[in-house]
Amino acid sequence: MTVITNIEDLRVLAQKRVPRMFYDYVDSGSWTESTYRANASDFAAIKLRQRVAVNMEGRSTASTMIGQATAMPVAIAPTGLAGMQHADGEILAARAARAFGIPFTLSTMSICSIEDVARHAGPGFWFQVYVMRDRGFIERLVERARAVGCSALVLTLDLQVLGQRHKDIKNGLTAPPRLTLPNILDMATRPRWCIGMLRTQRRQFGNVVGHVSGVEDTGSLVEWTSKQFDPGLNWGDVEWIKKRWGGKLILKGIQDVEDARLAADSGADALIVSNHGGRQLDGAESSIHALPAIVDAVGRRIEVHMDGGITSGQDVLKAVALGAKGTYIGRSMLYGLGAMGEAGVTKALEIIHKELNITMAFCGHTRIGTVDKSVLLPGHYPGSP
Secondary structure (H helix, E strand, O other): OOOOOOHHHHHHHHHHHOOHHHHHHHOOOOOOOHHHHHHHHHHHHOOEOOOOOOOOOOOEOOEEEOOEEEOOOEEEOOOOOHHHOOOOHHHHHHHHHHHHOOOEEEOOOOOOOHHHHHOOOOOOEEEEEOOEOOHHHHHHHHHHHHHOOOOEEEEEOOOOOOOOOHHHHHHOOOOOOOOOHHHHHHHHOOHHHHHHHHHOOOOOOOOOOOOEOOEOOHHHHHHHHHHHEOOOOOHHHHHHHHHHHOOOEEEEEEOOHHHHHHHHHOOOOEEEEOOHHHOOOOOOOOHHHHHHHHHHHHOOOOEEEEEOOOOOHHHHHHHHHOOOOEEEEOHHHHHHHHHHOHHHHHHHHHHHHHHHHHHHHHOOOOEHHHOOHHHEOOOOOOOOO
8 A cells, every 4th residue: 555545544554464363452342333333423424514715824733631732632542452553562652642742641451561661752641540459559550650750640430341342252362362373373474563573572561560469471461350450440449549649630431421520520630531442331322422411511620532433633623623622542543553553653643633634724713722613514413403
């Protein structure tokens, strides 16, 4: 593929270059995948108002998220196993984000460790944590994030239990992945990927292995992770994390107005309207449909962000128009990473930025901060009269 013009081009290339079990981990949802598909299709249903004879010179997509300057209202979402899309994947994505001027969020379940990534990340280096049964491990993670200079902590609230993801089950994808004969044979058909993995030492969960008593290899990691996600998670745990961190806190996984009010009450700096990319509760509302009601309920009390289904700059503009102060890309970044490594992530960011910039101009705006519902066609967006 000599000319890449959109995120779909990167997806197609990633599908060719990444082993099936890891590609499917990215490009799938839970159960029937109805929410996974709705995240994108509900964006497509929103129509824009084109304006003409408006001065389009001097445009800027510059914004802020939780007070931090960003080149556009976009951050890279925390994504587990990014280092299995491409060797040293989290490091490469962090470098691309730093060069572009947007925040990068590292997942607890990353392949590269937080210390490794911190050496390459910029000032917008954020770290995502889960509440696990081993509270001592979480306390140490928070301290590690503080020690390397992370400027925000993202607490994921919607993974108390794991959604049933049929493709992962069929592929035998576990944490860590099982190297079955079909998976090994499939990897052998991706020589570029294999060569990269042979050249790196980063093939395990760097934030966990060697940092938990008794977890020193693949076998012990499987046993540990199967027991750790805490179904007893509650708002008291959020307060516990907030006190120990003491810095900027973002709550990820809010879909309901009542939960949004509780998030605002918690004193967090931002919440992310998110259904985990359609990978948890199948049949849940798409993120873009859930966004307007949450903005109306708590947007004056807490900064509202969103993720889920963003594959273009137009999607970013639509989310901002409906009240989001920031958006996150996960799959779009991973497609770029799997396709071409750091250059692919950069390409994904360039595509989204260009689409955002041009669409903003067509809608009659030169500053992203002035975009509101007036750029949307009445009757064609969630909550429209």
